[in-house]
Amino acid sequence: MAVQVAVCGPSRCGERELTLAYEVGRLIAQRGAVVVCGGHGGVMGAVAAGARSCAGLVVGVLPGADRSGAGQDLSVAVATGLGQARNNVIVNSADAVVVVGGSWGTLSELALAMRRGGVPVVRLGDGWRIVDADGREPPGVLSARTPAEALDLTGLWD
């Protein structure tokens, strides 16, 4: 079965996040992998558009109980009806998780991915960071400057 990469990020974001997400989607498709995302707009819509620009496969895992609000670039839309608990479905379905930008929903996806363990989690660009009681970042989240570096850090194409 094909490699599956989750790309997580907010539906409201800046131009820079959109550009990064589009490029990540393009590269994932070029490398023959499937994009798993939240199925709505913003970062989710940009990664889907990027993947579709290279004829890639994109699954949108929606929070709602039907496909309303599904982005136009999804190959398939899964209507979980779980609300934000669908974030755990996205994370469970991925060989690696790339996070672009910051929001509470996005942070929950990063945290659930780290909680799951065993899959590389990469923050691309300037998203939110976590600081423990001693002022240090808890270990484990990888950090990338460019989309290509983000995918390389996953180690999936070594």
Next chain:
Amino acid sequence: MAVQVAVCGPSRCGERELTLAYEVGRLIAQRGAVVVCGGHGGVMGAVAAGARSCAGLVVGVLPGADRSGAGQDLSVAVATGLGQARNNVIVNSADAVVVVGGSWGTLSELALAMRRGGVPVVRLGDGWRIVDADGREPPGVLSARTPAEALDLTGLWD
């Protein structure tokens, strides 16, 4: 977005159910729609194989928290981690639900599809039937003898 048809049925079933499921999958793909299924073997594996024989797209919505046990003919596997609650995800994601064969899991999918309402639910072949306190079948479930009739009854291609 493409039409999505859920095909539900047991992982353990007879030859007749496998043949029906394979043919349903083939016809769904030929008509340009996506197959949504439970992602495991038996009826789920047969419908996936049928769809892939016509280069169709197949999403497996798995009960487990990873992709172990995913069938080889899936285009994409969604690891819900929900156990049998994933049956509701399958049903929510469908424009129509076709049921092949009988088992408790399959019956829960038929019941959840009818509970959702608004989407055609078709029983193909000799699956389990429901009888109310007066000995009558509650209205709503359609019944088909052949895979082509099952898809025609959904009304999705009228």
Next chain:
Amino acid sequence: MAVQVAVCGPSRCGERELTLAYEVGRLIAQRGAVVVCGGHGGVMGAVAAGARSCAGLVVGVLPGADRSGAGQDLSVAVATGLGQARNNVIVNSADAVVVVGGSWGTLSELALAMRRGGVPVVRLGDGWRIVDADGREPPGVLSARTPAEALDLTGLWD
């Protein structure tokens, strides 16, 4: 930890189902067990009222993402946000499942309980029955005429 008994049934039902559900709730509380139910009205409301009449503990496992619509006799309300996938949570939480009356949602609970296996499932009164391709009821669902018989059939108080 206390024994937990799920009581499932439709929100719209007749007087007879309400009477049976109230009495089942009363007996479960008298026997020192916790009632798990769907948290809304009809059979769910009646079983909660019965249990509360004997100072019993009642958990309502709601489909919604908040506690709106929660019945007034619940001790605790769990807002799953899962829609009808919450039916599987009810079933997972029970040492035995008692089903009163018939509806598609109720049938999904019975089916999910049988799919889970290992817990007694008792139909109380004249609910829906299942018939396989040979016209026979698949084995496993117990059948009771009275609330006391339903609880006795679970074997939890032998």
Next chain:
Amino acid sequence: MAVQVAVCGPSRCGERELTLAYEVGRLIAQRGAVVVCGGHGGVMGAVAAGARSCAGLVVGVLPGADRSGAGQDLSVAVATGLGQARNNVIVNSADAVVVVGGSWGTLSELALAMRRGGVPVVRLGDGWRIVDADGREPPGVLSARTPAEALDLTGLWD
């Protein structure tokens, strides 16, 4: 219906977190509210023990599909079978969320609570903090030094 307060924190934690959690549980019970927690040990076990010391009601919302691993101080255990997606059920069920200590699972609960919106979220003690791209904490999470201050900050007893 009674007020419900979720208390979230790791199963592995230090003595200080256990003391804070126990005291929070005690105070919630004293104020007549229900504790909602993850149902396992560590912070979850301590808050349950504290609440039970004052005859309070405690619901454990478990990740597993049965009640194995349920803490001994729970009044009721809900076996969601959702894995870490159960964190969203905890958050949905609460009038306020108190977070004690830091871990990836705990962070996901804080993030899901903020994502939900509309309920006070209080960090008690020295848990993990979030820092955005500009080095600032995103607004919204309240911070308390003592259990009593944490409950006062929720505003539920004003």
